[in-house]
Amino acid sequence: MLVLSRKIGESIRIGDDVIVTVLDVKGEQIRLGIEAPKLVKVHRQEVYVEIQESNRQAAVPKVDRSKLNSLLKGFSSSK
Amino acid sequence: MRTTILFPEGIPGFEQMRECRLERVEEGPFYVLEEEAGDLSLVLVDPETCLHGYRFQASPSDLSAIELTDEELAQVLVIATLTEKPGDIHVNLKAPIIINKQNAKACQVIDTSGNYEVRMPLFAGE
Numbered sequence: 237m238l239v240l241s242r243k244i245g246e247s248i249r250i251g252d253d254v255i256v257t258v259l260d261v262k263g264e265q266i267r268l269g270i271e272a273p274k275l276v277k278v279h280r281q282e283v284y285v286e287i288q289e290s291n292r293q294a295a296v297p298k299v300d301r302s303k304l305n306s307l308l309k310g311f312s313s314s315k
Numbered sequence: 316m317r318t319t320i321l322f323p324e325g326i327p328g329f330e331q332m333r334e335c336r337l338e339r340v341e342e343g344p345f346y347v348l349e350e351e352a353g354d355l356s357l358v359l360v361d362p363e364t365c366l367h368g369y370r371f372q373a374s375p376s377d378l379s380a381i382e383l384t385d386e387e388l389a390q391v392l393v394i395a396t397l398t399e400k401p402g403d404i405h406v407n408l409k410a411p412i413i414i415n416k417q418n419a420k421a422c423q424v425i426d427t428s429g430n431y432e433v434r435m436p437l438f439a440g441e
Contacts, residue, residue, distance in 0.1 A: 274376045279425055287410045287425060288328035290433050294396040294407070295329070296356050298349060304397070305347070308340040308358065311401055 319351075320414055323380050326423040327410070329355060335421075337414075346392060348412075359392035360406055365437045371411055371426040381413065381420035390414040394423075395437060404437040 240248055247257040253273050260267040270278050296304055317338040325332040334351040337359075344364040349356040362369040369391070383389055391413055393406045408431035414421040 274379050277377065283409075283425060284327055286433050287407070287423070290396070290407050290410070291326055291328035291357075291394065291423075294357055294394045296358065296397070298354050298356050304356070304358065305340060307397065308343065308345045308347070311343070311345065311404075 318419065320348075320419045320421045322421050322423075324422060326412075345395070358395045358397055359412060360395045360437065362391060362393045362406070362408060362411065365406060365435060366408065369408065369431075370428075371408075371424070371431065372428040373413070373424040374427060377422070377424040378413065381415045381422050382418060383413065383415045388415055388417045390416055396434075401438055402436070405434045406437050407433050408435050409433045 242248065242258045244258050244261060247255050249255050254276060255271040257269040257271075258266060259269045272278060317336055319334060320337050321334055322332050324330070332350055332353065332355060336349045336351065337346055338349070339346050344361045346359040346361075347356055348359050371391075391411050393408055393411050395404055395406045398404055408426070410423050410425050410433065412421055412423050
């Protein structure tokens with residue numbers, strides 16, 4: 237891991253078009269400003285990991301499809 | 316009804332997923348999303364099934380991959396995690412699947428309103 241020290245107001249540049257600026261430091265909390273092109277997605281890491289895990293848990297192999305269909309039809313008609 | 320949709324960037328955990336078939340299960344709230352090339356399938360459900368007035372927030376950059384400009388053109392579904400007992404089924408309201416009905420492109424966005432959970436019981440009110 238590359239480690240850099242920065243002060244409030246200082247930035248780092250990642251690649252050609254991503255700039256991360258330290259805006260404020262209060263105790264253990266650091267506020268970062270991120271400038272990135274529209275197509276670059278920026279997420280809090282723990283939130284992204286939570287969604288990844290939820291998606292993997294929800295995934296069903298295709299072979300279970302007929303079982304799945306009858307299960308779903310049961311739920312739909314019970315609604 | 317069966318439609319083919321494209322996830323240009325996959326979804327978190329399945330970043331390689333691209334072309335999928337989306338099929339509604341009879342006239343109910345459930346849909347099955349099935350990867351064309353791979354072995355993956357996911358159960359999607361209309362979020363109104365568990366929550367009336369579901370309104371997520373997404374940044375425009377999250378929707379740029381599917382070229383969505385008008386929310387009227389969006390179909391919104393959420394991923395359900397199935398269990399044997401209907402009462403244990405939960406849905407991910409924090410990260411809905413958005414389909415652009417105009418070009419059949421889809422993506423999963425992460426809600427920024429902070430109002431919704433990743434694991435919300437589907438039949439909570441019953």
